[in-house]
Amino acid sequence: MVVLVSLLAFLTTLAGGLAAMRVRDNRHLVLGLAGGLMLGIVAFDLIPESLELTRHSPLGVPAPMIGFAAGFLLLHVVEQAVVIHRAHEHEYAPHVHVHAHVGGSAGLVTASALVVHSLMDGVSIGLGFQSGTEVGIFVALAVIVHKFADGFNTVTAASLNRADRRPAVVLLFANATAPIAGAALGTVVRVPDAVLGPYLGGFAGVLLYLAAAEILPEAHSVHPRVMTLCATGLGLAAVLLIVSLAH
Template identity: 30%
Template sequence: MNPILYATLVGAAVGALGTGIGALAVFFIKIKGKRISAVLMGLSAGIMLSVVLFDMLPESMESAGWPLALVWFAAGAFALFLINKFMPHHDVSASGNSELIRDLKQDRLVRSGFLLAMGIAVHNLPEGLALGSGLVSASSFGFGLAVLLFVHNIPEGMGLAIPLKLGGVKYSRILLTAVLAALPMAVGALVGALVGNISPTVLGGSVAFGGGAMLYLTFSELLPQAAGLYKGWPTWAGLAAGAVFGGILVALV
């Protein structure tokens, strides 16, 4: 098979299967009551937090150096701040209608899920670049990286699927969103295979940008919504469990 086509197909499979399996796992979680919903949102936040702090940020600092990585990290957070600022928002407290308040909360959960998918898509591009470059230059390294990225994408798929499920989005649409968020990995793999060696500075800066976007969403959207669903320990229990789960997966790969 043509090596460029091979790299592109591997990138597509790694991204779609990893993120898709993570999203599918959420389908089997039964949601009963606000307490469980708060735990799940905390779990989503914890997973994203661990992926960013234990994986993406250290990787970007190692590749691009910490000053440049922090600059791109801040740029990613600011970019998502601007996107979020100009998206339509509804004031949940502006109405006393309980049914309307519930619908508005669901709308916000859905928005958070789609914003999170955007953040994941952004950082999948540089990962695809590294994968494509690795597959055409050193097949053993490329295969090992493919396995690593596959496992890495599973918690991300879970993280983006949780708010979408809580927002009432259909399973088919959640799965489609997860797969679309993974597609930039295929594009990156294609470009990486065509170009060959990619500058570590470029890769590190791109990963940092995606990490900043995801961290911003964790603190501005996921955690506040989890706390709003149910006051008290469920949010923090979910956050701790998600951080431990994500940290274990990062450590394993």
């Protein structure tokens, strides 16, 4: 099962990269749906499951919720420090951050950072299956739905100010294969529930940041809002239905 879902992540990443090279017309609907799915997985599966895995509450706060806040903050700090994702704030406000324009070697650094991020996505798949098949499937689904955006952003960043697409193709392939290696690593390393709960909470925080700060703003940036909102709502409702049927 782990091999199968990591292969799906591989294919989804490639699809996102190919879309960046060719077609952009319906990308906003795909990203809107992906954002809804990720929000649903965080709210309806990862957070409840992480709270069930461990009851430890340092400082009176459940350990998974500390992990959740840490995961959200960590990705925000990393984004600001090494420009993992291109900023989109200039589409909503008159000011423009210095890192909103990435090009040349900085674009390659961005794309390379996304490869590392994909490796950790794969590790999350492996660890998710350690806590149970259902959790593993939902973690894998969360990874798969945002790999399209990762593939797209990898090609976009690596291609900035470059006529030669070979670096973009190489980095896209590296991004696509990274979850497979990460999933294998996450399957081999055994993690106790006391650690797995906070880890899943941290992964939920990372997913929420990706959905709220990157994927959904990008989905709404230049396209009509109504259809994108409908796609997001559809993704959220789909996860709620799947979770309710699973229980």
